[in-house]
Amino acid sequence: xxxxxxxxxxxxxxxxxxxxxxxxxxxxxxxxxxxxxxxxxxxxxxxxxxxxxxxxxxxxxxxxxxxxxxxxxxxxxxxxxxxxxxxxxxxxxxxxxxxxxxxxxxxxxxxxxxxxxxxxxxxxxxxxxxxxxxxxxxxxxxxxxxxxxxxxxxxxxxxxxxxxxxxxxxxxxxxxxxxxxxxxxxxxxxxxxxxxxxxxxxxxxxxxxxxxxxxxxxxxxxxxxxxxxxxxxxxxxxxxxxxxxxxxxxx
Amino acid sequence: xxxxxxxxxxxxxxxxxxxxxxxxxxxxxxxxxxxxxxxxxxxxxxxxxxxxxxxxxxxxxxxxxxxxxxxxxxxxxxxxxxxxxxxxxxxxxxxxxxxxxxxxxxxxxxxxxxxxxxxxxxxxxxxxxxxxxxxxxxxxxxxxxxxxxxxxxxxxxxxxxxxxxxxxxxxxxxxxxxxxxxxxxxxxxxxxxxxxxxxxxxxxxxxxxxxxxxxxxxxxxxxxxxxxxxxxxxxxxxxxxxxxxxxxxxxxxxxxxxxxxxxxxxxxxxxxxxxx
Numbered sequence: 001x002x003x004x005x006x007x008x009x010x011x012x013x014x015x016x017x018x019x020x021x022x023x024x025x026x027x028x029x030x031x032x033x034x035x036x037x038x039x040x041x042x043x044x045x046x047x048x049x050x051x052x053x054x055x056x057x058x059x060x061x062x063x064x065x066x067x068x069x070x071x072x073x074x075x076x077x078x079x080x081x082x083x084x085x086x087x088x089x090x091x092x093x094x095x096x097x098x099x100x101x102x103x104x105x106x107x108x109x110x111x112x113x114x115x116x117x118x119x120x121x122x123x124x125x126x127x128x129x130x131x132x133x134x135x136x137x138x139x140x141x142x143x144x145x146x147x148x149x150x151x152x153x154x155x156x157x158x159x160x161x162x163x164x165x166x167x168x169x170x171x172x173x174x175x176x177x178x179x180x181x182x183x184x185x186x187x188x189x190x191x192x193x194x195x196x197x198x199x200x201x202x203x204x205x206x207x208x209x210x211x212x213x214x215x216x217x218x219x220x221x222x223x224x225x226x227x228x229x230x231x232x233x234x235x236x237x238x239x240x241x242x243x244x245x246x247x248x249x250x251x
Numbered sequence: 252x253x254x255x256x257x258x259x260x261x262x263x264x265x266x267x268x269x270x271x272x273x274x275x276x277x278x279x280x281x282x283x284x285x286x287x288x289x290x291x292x293x294x295x296x297x298x299x300x301x302x303x304x305x306x307x308x309x310x311x312x313x314x315x316x317x318x319x320x321x322x323x324x325x326x327x328x329x330x331x332x333x334x335x336x337x338x339x340x341x342x343x344x345x346x347x348x349x350x351x352x353x354x355x356x357x358x359x360x361x362x363x364x365x366x367x368x369x370x371x372x373x374x375x376x377x378x379x380x381x382x383x384x385x386x387x388x389x390x391x392x393x394x395x396x397x398x399x400x401x402x403x404x405x406x407x408x409x410x411x412x413x414x415x416x417x418x419x420x421x422x423x424x425x426x427x428x429x430x431x432x433x434x435x436x437x438x439x440x441x442x443x444x445x446x447x448x449x450x451x452x453x454x455x456x457x458x459x460x461x462x463x464x465x466x467x468x469x470x471x472x473x474x475x476x477x478x479x480x481x482x483x484x485x486x487x488x489x490x491x492x493x494x495x496x497x498x499x500x501x502x503x504x505x506x507x508x509x510x511x512x513x514x515x516x517x518x519x520x521x522x523x524x525x526x527x
Contacts, residue, residue: 008337011330015355015409018366021376025369033369033379077263080256089260092267098511100467102484103504106491107274110501114277134270137263166255195359198469202491212361219365219474223374231362242357246350 019235026228033223042229049226052214059211062125062200063193066132070193071186073133074140075178079170081141082148090141097138104135105202112203123205131203132196136189143188143249147181180248187245191238275508282501290495300502309486309503316482319397320465323404324412327461328454330405331412335453338413339420349417356410364474367403368394371475395477403471408464412457419453420446452522459518463511483507 029039046052081090096104108131112123151174159169197212204213211230218227282300287293303309338348355363370376371393378390393399423446431441447454469484476482481489483503490500 004333004337004340007333011334011409012351014330014406015352018370018406019355019358019363022362022366022369025376033374033376034383073262073266076259080259080263083256086260089264089267092271093263095512096267096271098463098515100464100469100484100507100511102467102469102487103278103508104271104274106487106500106504107278108270109491110277110281110497111270111274130270134266137266141263170255191357195361197361212359215361215365216474219361219368223369223372227365228369231359231365234359234362238358239354242354 022228023232023235026225026232028225031223031225042225045226046229046233051209052211052226052230055209055211055214058125058208059194062128062132062208062210063190065129066136066193067186067190069129069133070136070140070189071182074137074185074189075144075182077137078141078144078148079174081145082151093138093141096135097142101196101198104131105199108134108199109202123203123208125205125208127203127205128200128208128210131199132193135196135199136193139188139192140185143185144178144181147178147249151177184245184248187241187248191241195234195238278501278504281498282505284498286496286498290497292497300499301506303499304502304506312481312486313483313506315397315480316466319401319404319480319482320462320468323401323408323465324458324462326401326405327409327412328416328457331409331416331457332450332454335413335416335420338417349414352410352413355406360407360470363407364403364470367399367406367475371399394475395480397476397480400468400472400476400480400482403475404465404468407468407471408461411460411464415456415460416450416453419450419456423449455518455522459514463514466510467507 025033025035026042027038027040028035029041030036077089077093080086108127112127116122155177156169156173159173160166164172195212197210197216200210201213201216204210215227215230218224281292283296283298284292285295285297285299304313334352338345338352341348368375372378373390373392373394375394377393378387381387382390427445427449428441431445432438436444466482467484468482469488472480472482472485473488476485484507487500487503487507490496490503494500
């Protein structure tokens, strides 16, 4: 089957070469896409740019906060759904997963604007975090549920028979078994939050510009090697997080 | 157990209701109202916004979005099936090969889209290389057209096609292939008369899983398509920002949402919930 192998090589090249080229050119001394010589100039500019630094910090804060909240809420939810099905809840969570991002974004925007009329608050970090928690919960439930499906309900029953109460059965028996799945879910939630542009840009306020928002603005403005440098860094960072997450899901 | 379970479900119920179901309800109600003079949402109630969906100006954008998504989906299936077949036949490196398909997918979507802008723009790598080699004098207009958007969509959602086809192929009964060969079928005959028909559920799932995000795409047409190749997602965004016509934007959103749900329901009715 030689032709099949060649075809597959082509597909793998299609998937990987654009990103590898982008990373390679982030080390190019020239501003233009002609290779000159190795340079770390764009990385130096990236790390000394105040606006980028602030945006990256915002992104990290938002991702950290929404990851913690979504992981706790999502894990509890998965456990509840594992004990007893709740069709409308799992259906809604699934629906939010397939809803186009632009629709989640504008409906959250409409909701926040509507809420502002009744309570005094404005778009900002808190609305971004709430939005991120909202879409991350489904991802967490998806991953933790996969883990729970392989769990053994008899273990909890044994604990209950031996005199544990329900809380102890959850905390001491089931939760420890779920730990790798929960870690994997948290890493996934973190990357999804850190990467989001569409929803974030709609519900962000003046004080909550995130890294993807700055990246988007720079990419639109035109060729800029600093964008390549940031991209390379995100590519490597995300790759590492996901590899860890994969490892955890397998153990 | 009842109390503990209720406590465990409470926060997710709260978030789902407040930040998903109520916002959607607001969109439904806006879609039936009128745009105010300064862009707000006012009474009276009307179905005017839904009638406007058939206005050729907007209808064109929707029809084009469907065709572009269909093209991207077809390409994903054409590329995804042989790739999945290749992975299934490589028993030894199966998980590595699958991870390599997924790796770019887990990279930032913005970064992946930017990678194509980097390749395709007038001063991008392809044009620079072709000019440097003396093949062309003026840069080719590679970026900001429908082809660029379709390439971006295929690049973005190809993993969604490979995975379901792969798991379908893996479940295939090898004995059937041997039987076909024993009965004198040539490899291509086995492929078309045995493997492909048995793979239909995987191909259907792959098609739906690629088509849905393509139809709702926003970032890809925005960055790779320029002003002339906008899709439904950009139209919605535009109504909520520059055009300030929230009622009409809401109506488009619900039409898109309805399309997505119909597709999913048809697939689940046909192949069961495990299909996805």
